[in-house]
Amino acid sequence: MFRRLPDLADTASVTLTVDGEAITARASDTVAAALLAAGHAACRETAVSNSARGPYCLMGVCFDCLVSIDGLGNRQGCLVRVRDGMRVETQRGKRVAGR
Amino acid sequence: MAEPDVAVIGGGLVGSAIAWGLAGAGKRVALLDEGDIAFRASRGNFALVWVQSKGLGMPEYARWTRASSDAWAGFARELREETGIDVAHQRPGGFSLALSEDELERRDTTLKRLHNQSDLPYEIVHRARLLKMLPDIGPEVVGGAYCPLDGHANSPRLLRALHTALKQRGVSYLPEHSVDAIEHRGGVFVVKSGTRTIETPRIVLTAGNGNRKLGEMVGLDVPVRPQRGQIVITEKAAPFLNYPVVTIRQTDEGGVMMGDSLEEAGFDDRVGLGVVGTIAERAVRMFPLLGSLNVVRTWAALRVMTQDGFPIYEESKSHPGAFVATCHSGVTLAAAHAKLLAPLIAGGGLSDDFTAFSAKRFHVPPAA
Numbered sequence: 001m002f003r004r005l006p007d008l009a010d011t012a013s014v015t016l017t018v019d020g021e022a023i024t025a026r027a028s029d030t031v032a033a034a035l036l037a038a039g040h041a042a043c044r045e046t047a048v049s050n051s052a053r054g055p056y057c058l059m060g061v062c063f064d065c066l067v068s069i070d071g072l073g074n075r076q077g078c079l080v081r082v083r084d085g086m087r088v089e090t091q092r093g094k095r096v097a098g099r
Numbered sequence: 100m101a102e103p104d105v106a107v108i109g110g111g112l113v114g115s116a117i118a119w120g121l122a123g124a125g126k127r128v129a130l131l132d133e134g135d136i137a138f139r140a141s142r143g144n145f146a147l148v149w150v151q152s153k154g155l156g157m158p159e160y161a162r163w164t165r166a167s168s169d170a171w172a173g174f175a176r177e178l179r180e181e182t183g184i185d186v187a188h189q190r191p192g193g194f195s196l197a198l199s200e201d202e203l204e205r206r207d208t209t210l211k212r213l214h215n216q217s218d219l220p221y222e223i224v225h226r227a228r229l230l231k232m233l234p235d236i237g238p239e240v241v242g243g244a245y246c247p248l249d250g251h252a253n254s255p256r257l258l259r260a261l262h263t264a265l266k267q268r269g270v271s272y273l274p275e276h277s278v279d280a281i282e283h284r285g286g287v288f289v290v291k292s293g294t295r296t297i298e299t300p301r302i303v304l305t306a307g308n309g310n311r312k313l314g315e316m317v318g319l320d321v322p323v324r325p326q327r328g329q330i331v332i333t334e335k336a337a338p339f340l341n342y343p344v345v346t347i348r349q350t351d352e353g354g355v356m357m358g359d360s361l362e363e364a365g366f367d368d369r370v371g372l373g374v375v376g377t378i379a380e381r382a383v384r385m386f387p388l389l390g391s392l393n394v395v396r397t398w399a400a401l402r403v404m405t406q407d408g409f410p411i412y413e414e415s416k417s418h419p420g421a422f423v424a425t426c427h428s429g430v431t432l433a434a435a436h437a438k439l440l441a442p443l444i445a446g447g448g449l450s451d452d453f454t455a456f457s458a459k460r461f462h463v464p465p466a467a
């Protein structure tokens with residue numbers, strides 16, 4: 001669905017896992033951009049009605065990009081830069097306090 | 100509409116519950132309310148249906164609170180059947196937690212007095228057993244007081260369910276109808292709001308902090324004052340709090356509410372960082388994992404408070420047919436207002452049981 005723009009100088013890539021599966025991303029990607037580029041349009045289910053949501057505004061206002069990053073839930077994927085070895089998990093429903 | 104049998108003035112939880120009960124008793128009801136800018140405790144409260152701290156010094160209030168707590172489950176069921184809205188009432192019992200032995204002992208002393216006065220069921224639960232009931236308490240929590248009658252609900256949904264039901268019951272809800280004057284002519288009340296007038300033989304003042312002014316128009320003294328409370332809300336989390344705690348509860352949708360302060364600030368419902376910080380700090384000491392949750396909202400709202408904290412229910416002597424109903428626990432008492440109080444107002448008037456709730460109690464002559 002999403003295609004990257006023709007490549008510029010930035011070709012360094014990092015590897016992270018999404019629900020345990022490795023994906024590669026550009027070093028300058030946010031988690032949300034990496035998820036979209038890897039085909040994960042939906043990265044969570046809402047806390048009350050469990051409907052699917054994915055990154056939307058990409059600028060920190062809609063909170064639809066919430067994922068768990070390195071064990072901490074409800075983080076805004078569009079505001080966090082990817083890192084080699086990062087563990088991203090999609091969230092089904094409510095986050096667990098303390099995690 | 101035809102002139103109503105009763106005009107209820109103020110559409111918060113108290114007025115809505117009473118209007119619902121009046122309509123249930125077959126009365127034609129008009130409910131006059133202000134617009135969205137109004138101060139409304141009903142939109143900003145903590146949603147406890149609470150028994151354990153109520154009525155020390157006034158057994159009638161302890162009894163009334165307990166009657167409401169007992170009526171709540173049936174009331175919630177009725178609202179759900181009528182509107183399809185689940186107001187999420189639960190009565191697992193509730194706690195007040197202590198961060199020191201001293202605090203626990205003080206709590207025990209108060210509740211013992213309430214037990215002796217009104218047979219309040221409660222127990223002091225020490226840390227070892229408390230950990231089984233509330234596994235996430237922090238190391239400083241020494242114990243808590245548990246009352247099996249305590250519970251909670253979803254307060255905004257309660258207000259919505261009531262208003263949905265009011266519409267279905269044919270109550271005429273009139274927002275943007277702030278009442279400026281009430282006259283009494285030949286047994287009929289003429290209620291004035293802007294250019295509109297409504298004539299009715301019976302009125303009920305349920306205007307929260309607006310009751311003071313309205314009361315003066317019909318010979319009722321209603322000495323209430325605003326008392327601010329602030330509340331902090333976290334993002335929604337998977338359920339982990341099995342019981343409501345008097346200052347911390349997890350809603351049916353997962354958000355954790357923390358509060359609530361008691362501040363004398365007049366008609367000022369602004370939030371202050373100092374108070375919010377203290378609320379959060381105490382809550383995290385009680386449940387350290389709260390520290391990991393993001394805060395998504397804070398707000399302040401104004402309680403409707405009397406000098407002694409007890410409600411006022413009274414019919415005017417000089418203007419028979421004019422009633423006032425006001426309290427600072429409108430969620431807790433919603434079931435009693437709807438199921439027990441409204442039928443009395445619809446019928447012959449308040450019974451002798453309500454004498455203790457008259458504002459006359461504030462007019463004690465000074466000692467010689």
Ligand SMILES: Cc1cc2nc3c(=O)[nH]c(=O)nc-3n(C[C@H](O)[C@H](O)[C@H](O)COP(=O)(O)OP(=O)(O)OC[C@H]3O[C@@H](n4cnc5c(N)ncnc54)[C@H](O)[C@@H]3O)c2cc1C
Nearest residue numbers: 109111113137140141145147278307309328427429430431
């Ligand atoms: C921070 C906080 C926490 C609380 N926690 C709890 C709790 O856990 N459990 C509990 O049981 N209670 C709690 N309460 C108390 C509870 O919210 C109130 O007792 C209850 O909402 C009072 O309802 P009310 O209808 O009397 O007043 P309000 O909600 O203030 O409503 C009064 C209504 O009257 C209208 N009005 C005013 N003047 C006029 C006029 N002249 N003409 C027409 N309409 C008028 C206003 O527009 C308003 O809609 C809390 C309150 C606060 C502030």
Ligand code: FES
Nearest residue numbers: 056058062063078
């Ligand atoms: S995509 Fe909107 S906040 Fe992240």
